[in-house]
Amino acid sequence: MYYKFSGFTQKLAGAWASEAYSPQGLRPVVSTEAPPIIFATPTKLTSTVTAYDYAGKNKVPELQKFFQKADGVPIHLKRGLPDQMLYRTTMALTIGGTIYCLIALYMASQPKNK
Amino acid sequence: MTHQTHAFHMVNPSPWPLTGAFSALLLTSGLVMWFHYNSATLLSLGLLANTLTMYQWWRDVIREGTYQGHHTPIVQKGLRYGMILFIVSEVFFFAGFFWAFYHSSLVPTHDLGGCWPPTGITPLNPLEVPLLNTSVLLASGVSITWAHHSLMEGKRNNMNQALLITILLGVYFTILQASEYFETSFSISDGIYGSTFFMATGFHGLHVIIGSTFLIICLLRQLNFHFTSKHHFGFEAAAWYWHFVDVVWLFLYVSIYWWGS
Numbered sequence: 001m002y003y004k005f006s007g008f009t010q011k012l013a014g015a016w017a018s019e020a021y022s023p024q025g026l027r028p029v030v031s032t033e034a035p036p037i038i039f040a041t042p043t044k045l046t047s048t049v050t051a052y053d054y055a056g057k058n059k060v061p062e063l064q065k066f067f068q069k070a071d072g073v074p075i076h077l078k079r080g081l082p083d084q085m086l087y088r089t090t091m092a093l094t095i096g097g098t099i100y101c102l103i104a105l106y107m108a109s110q111p112k113n114k
Numbered sequence: 115m116t117h118q119t120h121a122f123h124m125v126n127p128s129p130w131p132l133t134g135a136f137s138a139l140l141l142t143s144g145l146v147m148w149f150h151y152n153s154a155t156l157l158s159l160g161l162l163a164n165t166l167t168m169y170q171w172w173r174d175v176i177r178e179g180t181y182q183g184h185h186t187p188i189v190q191k192g193l194r195y196g197m198i199l200f201i202v203s204e205v206f207f208f209a210g211f212f213w214a215f216y217h218s219s220l221v222p223t224h225d226l227g228g229c230w231p232p233t234g235i236t237p238l239n240p241l242e243v244p245l246l247n248t249s250v251l252l253a254s255g256v257s258i259t260w261a262h263h264s265l266m267e268g269k270r271n272n273m274n275q276a277l278l279i280t281i282l283l284g285v286y287f288t289i290l291q292a293s294e295y296f297e298t299s300f301s302i303s304d305g306i307y308g309s310t311f312f313m314a315t316g317f318h319g320l321h322v323i324i325g326s327t328f329l330i331i332c333l334l335r336q337l338n339f340h341f342t343s344k345h346h347f348g349f350e351a352a353a354w355y356w357h358f359v360d361v362v363w364l365f366l367y368v369s370i371y372w373w374g375s
Contacts, residue, residue, distance in 0.1 A: 056337065056338065056339075058339040059338065059339070060180065060181070060338070060339050060340065063180075063181050064180075064181050064182070064183070066181070067177055067181035067182050068181070068182055068183075074126035074127060074128070075125075075126045075128070075174050075177050075178055075182070076126070076128055076129065076130070076170060076174050078177065086166065086170060087129065087170070089166065090129075090133050090163060090166040090167060090170065091129065091133065093159055093162055093163045093166070094132075094133045094136045094137060094140075094163045095136075096159075097136070097137075097140045097156065097159040097160065097163060098136050098139065098140065100155070100156060100159070101139060101140055101143045101144075101156055104143065104147055104151075104153075104156060105143060108146075108147075108150075108151065
């Protein structure tokens, strides 16, 4: 009976004699590094890539830095003035609309005068 | 500075659930005012408030995920469950309209002539534009899969083209279906046939428009380098929704256009 070490169960497990020709200790280590994330521009060369001029550059890293500033501002206002204007407009429409809605429903619930 | 010791996302306080809820009030009461009192003001306010809420809510989700890195694997898992459950709820929504259709068409009443299509209704030929619509949506299912694989393989050009093709096919479907609506000899008020036909296909068309909008947002994000080859859940959610829209059409085509003609 020949044996090999099972990394899974951490015990000796049965093996064929042929295992001796590729000893476990000499096997190349599998890389544990994560595969590189293919993010922005391709690394292929011109043969497959058409003449494409990337009009916009990748602004994500700077936006990441901007939005991660530890200034305590909530996410919906983080950009400053444009966010505030849009928030105020939305809130005004919502509250104004709700008041109008209550008035309209009150009027609609009045019986029609004969 | 305090840091959390878990991978979950503790969101900042946000006003959008409140504005969203109130915009729903405005939309529903606006419909009442429009139907019964001939006034579209409330409805318009509601639509505007709702659109603004959706824009800002999802803009914030993009900020939290892409810019602030809050979408860890476990958070993404939650988002996946959320999208799946939403689509399941939409399946049940359509199930209601299919139930109504089969209820009316399997046992047609005597005032319809005891037959389906009812007497006097000339249905659309299923082998003309409806069949073209079927092929358009099936082709868009292929192109969106091509887009996904291109994204996972890091092929930007291919991904951009495939996603654009998917969107164009979706728009083409909408245009074709709109023209078909003009071509029908019957309207929504033509008995139960008209009601079931236009409610089911109408809501489907609305979902095609929603799906196309979602895909357009994905294209804009893709052009702005938001997606990586490993992390692109927004696109996957759009793709799931698009396949759902496609499947609903197949059921519509087979049931209403083909069997129902």
